[in-house]
Amino acid sequence: MKPRVLNAWSTVTGDPADSSLTAVSMVSLESTAIPDSIDVEVPVKKACGDYLLRVKLAGVGLTMAEDDIIAADGLIRRFAVREGPSPETVYVDIHSEFETGARVSITEGMPHRIDIAVSRKPLLDLMAGRRIAVDPGHGGKDAGIRGPVNLLEKDCALAVALELAAILRSCGAVPLLTRDDDSYLEPGMRLAKMTAASPELAVEIHMAGEKDPLARSYHIRAIGGCENSRDLASSISEALRERMGLSFGPIEELQAERALSIPLVRVEPVCLTYFADEANFRAPLFRKRLAQGIMNGISRYIRSRESKGGTGSVT
Ligand SMILES: [Zn+2]
CATH class of the missing domain: 3.40.630.40 (Zn-dependent exopeptidases)
Structure with missing residues (x-):
């Protein structure tokens, strides 16, 4: 089976009262293979309240249609999953309202799951x-x-x-x-x-x-x-x-x-x-x-x- 990303969605998880570090907007992908590498780039400011946080997956292609998915969860405005410029690379472009970071975790299975956890701390700091x-x-x-x-x-x-x-x-x-x-x-x-x-x-x-x-x-x-x-x-x-x-x-x-x-x-x-x-x-x-x-x-x-x-x- 070719290594392919199959599916993507987003959720909000974590209890901010517990610790702001656990409150995240999660972008989850399902894939038939674990990518060779996953890089989270430094966020780039596109406009006021629009930061691009790009996550590059190498060694996988895309089965799902390229898609622009609205999250509008207070932190992530939308995210796009698309083919990268070179073969067998996938870009996950996350548009965030705040400058924030992300960490990635993988749950092995069939399919494997790739969770990109984007910190909601800037939103929580603003609203506290x-x-x-x-x-x-x-x-x-x-x-x-x-x-x-x-x-x-x-x-x-x-x-x-x-x-x-x-x-x-x-x-x-x-x-x-x-x-x-x-x-x-x-x-x-x-x-x-x-x-x-x-x-x-x-x-x-x-x-x-x-x-x-x-x-x-x-x-x-x-x-x-x-x-x-x-x-x-x-x-x-x-x-x-x-x-x-x-x-x-x-x-x-x-x-x-x-x-x-x-x-x-x-x-x-x-x-x-x-x-x-x-x-x-x-x-x-x-x-x-x-x-x-x-x-x-x-x-x-x-x-x-x-x-x-x-x-x-x-x-
Ligand atoms: Zn009324």
Whole structure:
């Protein structure tokens, strides 16, 4: 049998609370042979937030189609597996949001498995201890929009918020939820609750809806009076476009109940009245991907603020 790479995928593993060294984004390959050599190159900066980490495998070819695989896990944007310039070489080109390193391990078997563990430490360092308010819209007697089958906006918003809180926690951040169950919040209470715990930014999660069941729309709103809301909104919109293929219109402005000193964004990433969106929403993976997209927008916003702040440590 010719030595061939068969398959590739990525996962996130490790418990950041245990030790940041164990938290990795794993790119895994299956191969019919162990490569003669595996070289991890020094990362090359391609653009702000885009570093190319190339892993060269010598002595193997490729059976799987050359592929560009989206990971968008907060660290790895995407990776490509392709034939190298010389025969029997394979390049794994990992595009990372941060400058980071990788180590490779091999598990022998048939097929053999090659695991490329990319350290998530730069992401964890950026997010550690950050207080992020997450406000799932509606709740209790206020159900919000209804889907054509049976989903309610209040439940969908809560599901995404809980996923987002879990991802934030896994990065060492401190999520501050206005509700974590089906509670009704009196008008005015929501904002008071959101700001009471002194977050550095806040995200409200809602669903979009249309009168026409065949129409679709997605919205992202920068809530007025808050410094940097617009920057945060565009960062989340861009990350959701990349992760979910969603296209938002221009960022809309919304008046705040009162002046706020933190950025506040309302995101409506699902059109709940559209049957296909309601159906997609039932899949746990879909909700996770939505939350990951929002998370990527938050971390990119924080990173851009840090680099503008002139610390020079984060680019
Ligand atoms: Zn709503």
